[in-house]
Amino acid sequence: xxxxxxxxxxxxxxxxxxxxxxxxxxxxxxxxxxxxxxxxxxxxxxxxxxxxxxxxxxxxxxxxxxxxxxxxxxxxxxxxxxxxxxxxxxxxxxxxxxxxxxxxxxxxxxxxxxxxxxxxxxxxxxxxxxxxxxxxxxxxxxxxxxxxxxxxxxxxxxxxxxxxxxxxxxxxxxxxxxxxxxxxxxxxxxxxxxxxxxxxxxxxxxxxxxxxxxxxxxxxxxxxxxxxxxxxxxxxxxxxxxxxxxxxxxxxxxxxxxxxxxxxxxxxxxxxxxxxxxxxxxxxxxxxxxxxxxxxx
Ligand SMILES: CC(C)(COP(=O)(O)OP(=O)(O)OC[C@H]1O[C@@H](n2cnc3c(N)ncnc32)[C@H](O)[C@@H]1OP(=O)(O)O)[C@@H](O)C(=O)NCCC(=O)NCCS
Numbered sequence: 001x002x003x004x005x006x007x008x009x010x011x012x013x014x015x016x017x018x019x020x021x022x023x024x025x026x027x028x029x030x031x032x033x034x035x036x037x038x039x040x041x042x043x044x045x046x047x048x049x050x051x052x053x054x055x056x057x058x059x060x061x062x063x064x065x066x067x068x069x070x071x072x073x074x075x076x077x078x079x080x081x082x083x084x085x086x087x088x089x090x091x092x093x094x095x096x097x098x099x100x101x102x103x104x105x106x107x108x109x110x111x112x113x114x115x116x117x118x119x120x121x122x123x124x125x126x127x128x129x130x131x132x133x134x135x136x137x138x139x140x141x142x143x144x145x146x147x148x149x150x151x152x153x154x155x156x157x158x159x160x161x162x163x164x165x166x167x168x169x170x171x172x173x174x175x176x177x178x179x180x181x182x183x184x185x186x187x188x189x190x191x192x193x194x195x196x197x198x199x200x201x202x203x204x205x206x207x208x209x210x211x212x213x214x215x216x217x218x219x220x221x222x223x224x225x226x227x228x229x230x231x232x233x234x235x236x237x238x239x240x241x242x243x244x245x246x247x248x249x250x251x252x253x254x255x256x257x258x259x260x261x262x263x264x265x266x267x268x269x270x271x272x273x274x275x276x277x278x279x280x281x282x283x284x285x286x287x288x289x290x291x292x293x294x295x296x297x
Contacts, residue, residue: 039069039154040265047264050284056116056145056162061279063168063272064158065264066108066286068101068151075100078107081121105156108286109149112158116145133222148219150270157264159272164279167219169212170262170270173204183207186214186229188246194236202238208269210236213259216273217244220257234259242271 045065056062071078079087086106093099110121117124117140127137136144146161150169159168176182183192191210198206213234218225233246233254242261244254260281262270272281 169215216271
């Protein structure tokens with residue numbers, strides 16, 4: 001999460017800020033003065049635009065990406081679909097840009113889920129597991145969906161499945177001055193060694209591959225990243241495949257999961273972790289504009 005929500009200040013969030021570029025800044029603090037990178041344009045994503053009604057098969061995972069700032073002109077329409085609780089959360093953001101991004105991504109989440117369930121977005125309600133993982137509430141006529149979302153620097157990523165628990169994470173690939181020290185703290189010894197052995201031009205991407213793959217798994221279980229990052233071992237070398245290697249030393253447990261690497265837009269990397277040995281993935285890009293009435297629920 002790359003935004004300020006001052007009222008919520010758990011130790012977990014403080015732990016999470018380890019990935020914040022500010023915390024990685026060298027002692028000179030020079031990196032703090034750098035301007036924020038611009039989010040990508042949606043058109044830079046190589047993911048195809050979604051069909052009006054994508055079919056989600058029982059063994060499939062669908063991932064969606066969206067550039068939140070491009071959808072901000074439709075803010076009132078997104079805001080209308082939110083619950084009172086979501087609106088209160090939105091109001092707590094210190095910065096206007098972060099408040100708008102929150103409204104758009106939660107409105108989008110409702111639209112995406114509503115599309116699969118054939119339910120008006122505003123009629124969906126959510127509940128939270130013990131460590132904050134959101135889930136759909138209510139019986140929904142016996143149907144439900146597993147979902148998770150992540151965002152980084154204005155890019156949102158959503159993942160949806162009918163049958164499998166899943167977690168998703170995305171990060172902008174950005175400079176990290178003390179990359180080996182950070183890896184030493186949060187990665188396993190094997191991951192740190194793999195990272196060190198890579199040529200300089202692959203290191204940053206590999207670092208963020210590693211981070212997002214671990215976090216995707218810890219979001220799939222709902223545990224969060226507080227204590228367990230170093231206990232999850234993943235592959236990290238840039239390429240078209242990804243693998244969960246170990247979960248707290250248990251390679252057998254790891255093999256009952258699948259891990260899909262995601263490249264939603266240039267300069268971003270992510271992953272979706274799925275509690276299933278095999279799962280098929282389809283990736284979609286959200287249209288730039290709020291869909292015309294009647295094309296989406
Ligand atoms: C979940 C967590 C890894 C997210 O970190 P992040 O990289 O900053 O944020 P991301 O953008 O990837 O994901 C945020 C989204 O994940 C979802 N989420 C929140 N808690 C989650 C959890 N425990 N597991 C899975 N998903 C979670 C939410 O949809 C959230 O979106 P929102 O803030 O717009 O509502 C981190 O906040 C964490 O470890 N939380 C655990 C908190 C905890 O242990 N709480 C105990 C007391 S409640």
